[in-house]
Structure formats: C-alpha cells, structure tokens
Amino acid sequence: MRVTKAAVIQAASDIADKDGLNNVSLKVVAERLNIRTPSLYNHIDSLEDLLREIAHSGMRAMNESMTQAAIGKTGDVAIKSVGIEYLNYMIKHSGVYETIQWATWHGNEETGEIFGNYLSLLTTLIHSCGFNPDSTNEILNIITGFLHGYTTLQLRYAFSEPDRVRNELNTALDTLLVGVHIKYD
C-alpha cells in the first residue's frame, strides 16, 4: 500500500513534460511508480481519465500561479503579469500544456469549471481596467484568445530564447491593450 491518486497524476505529468503526451501510457506510469499496470485502476478509471486529470491538475496549477502573479496589481499591468505567467507555465510544463490542449477537445464538466476559474480571474482584472461592464465578455474573449494563441505559436521558440519571447509577448499585449482601450474606454 503506497501510491496515491495524486502521485499517479504527478508521475504522469512528469512523463508528459519529459517525453510528451503520447508517451504517457499506463505501462510507463506504472513502471515509474514501481507498481504493476492494473494497480493503477485503484486510482484512475482509464487512460483517458488519467489524461484529463493531468490536464486538470495543470490547469489548477496555472490558475494558482497566475493568481499569485496578479496580486497587488491592477489594470494592464496585472493582465500582462498574468500573461507572462501563462507563458512561463507553458515553458516549464510543455507536456502538461499539451494535455491541457487535448482536454480542450476531450474535457468534461470539471474541465469547464476549472477553465471558468481562469476566466473569473481575467474578468476581475478586466473590471479593474475600468472598461464599460457591458463589454467585459467581449474583452475577455479577445484577451484569453490572444494569450492562448500567441503563446502556443511561440512555444517552439520559447524554449531556446525564453527572455526574447517573454519580452515580445509583453509588447504584443501592450499593442492589443492599446486597441482595447481605444475601443472600450
């Protein structure tokens, strides 16, 4: 009697980050934990369930980091801090992030809830900018969409030149926010 559900998810996340999502198999996870493959079923329902759990754990960690990054800040500064933290997480946990993208297509209700927490954080920060509240959702979609797409497309460069990509993301967010301010101030 040793392994816990959290340990399974942790082991699987580590493997995802080191070897990529399609090298996460029950066989490999079990080996990492020094148990037999069927024993994993005491902690998870299926491989697909495990992948979703990896994604959820990662999303919660991202939410936590981004929330920390926003503490004591408001407006554009806060939004940009959150954006940089989003990128930082992707760089540090690219395998988990790949799983999060997978969960975009194969998520369940819980996935939606956790994503909702992320949206809540951004919503609060958008409010702190003083935009017309009627436009909050429109702005939310613009910012979250941009952040997701920009970081994903730049991820390949972010490994070798993290500082450059971080700076360019910061500049790009400035540009985006200029447009948002003109349109919604």
Added chain:
Amino acid sequence: MRVTKAAVIQAASDIADKDGLNNVSLKVVAERLNIRTPSLYNHIDSLEDLLREIAHSGMRAMNESMTQAAIGKTGDVAIKSVGIEYLNYMIKHSGVYETIQWATWHGNEETGEIFGNYLSLLTTLIHSCGFNPDSTNEILNIITGFLHGYTTLQLRYAFSEPDRVRNELNTALDTLLVGVHIKYD
C-alpha cells in the same frame, strides 16, 4: 486495386470530422474503405503518419480557402477576410482542425513548410497595410497568434451560433488592428 493515398486521407478526415480524432484508427479507416487493415500500409507508413497527412491535407485546404478569400482585397479588409475563412474552416472541419493542432506538437519538416505558406500569405497582407517592414514579423505573430487562439476558444460556441461568433471575430480583429495601426503605422 482501387484505393489511393488521397482516398485514405479523405476517409480518415471524414471520420475525424464526424467522430473526433481519437476515433481515427486504422481499423475504422480500413472498414470505411472496404479493405483490410494491413492494406493501408500500401499507402501510409503508420497511424501517426496518417494523422500527419490528415493535418497536412487540411492545412493545404485552409491555405487555399484563405488565399481565395484574400483575392482582390488589401489591408485590414483582407486580413479580416482571411480570419473569417480560418474560422469557417474550423467550423466545417473540426476534427481535421483538431488533427492540425495535434500536428503542432508532432509535425515534421513538411508541416513547417505548409505552415510557412500560411505565414507567407499573412505577411503579404501585412505588407499591404503599409506598416514599417521592420515590424512585419512582430505583427505577423500578433495576428496569427490571435487568430489561432480566438477561434480555438470560441469553437464550442461556433457550432451553435456561427453567425454571432463570425461577427464577434470580425469586431475583435478590428480592435486588434486598431492597436496594431497605432503602434506600427
């Protein structure tokens, strides 16, 4: 003697669009084509190879549609037309689009080339806006990043309310381009 490589990719793409990426298996594709599973190896190298081919075929089709959408247009109007076409393709071929996202992580040189063609199209359109050529790449990253992220996050709504999402994408691109113009004109 009947099936061709193109037919295999087409069948697999149809299955992806109808049942999602993780229901694309050699077994199912072979059944659709009325041949035995091993016969597929006359046309493809492996399941992973097939998935990449689905992605490549989809990316080429998107490039073609977007190029058509840009004909006879310049500047912001052209960029927005391309963006709408990008969204249209995703709505019509969500399974293939999921495969394209998969290929973001598991692509090869050819994947990069096809993506390069897309970047070339956008680069041309950005030039037609008259921005400082030194900033073309920065702008390219902003626009392609935004487009990818915004459409991906809105895809779930795009099935039920395509017109609303199309309109909002158009507005969002306007907002983004306002910022870009102020920053780079």
Added chain:
DNA sequence: TGACTTTACTAATTTCATTAGTTAAAATGA
C-alpha cells in the same frame, strides 16, 4: 481481535497496430 476497506498482485482477455509472406490485378514497355 475481527470485520472492512484499500491497494497491490497475477492471470486472462481484447483490441489494435504492425510485420511477413503471398497472390492477383493492373500498368508498362518491347
């Protein structure tokens, strides 16, 4: 201590992907 629960194990089973080896149809080319 004795019932109960948890978690691991071994032993199947199933489902696919993939490989090997064979055959017949189709294409090519003298």
Added chain:
DNA sequence: TCATTTTAACTAATGAAATTAGTAAAGTCA
C-alpha cells in the same frame, strides 16, 4: 499483343498496451 514489373490487395502472425476478473496482503477502526 504479351511478358515483365509494379502495385495493392489478402491471410496469418506477432506484439504491445489497455482493461477486466479474481485474489491476497496490509492497514483501519469498532
């Protein structure tokens, strides 16, 4: 046209991995 070569199909194995069934050990708690 006819022989040669290529192509693409087939059947039969093989192998890897997920999942299920059934069992035993170890911890929990009354």
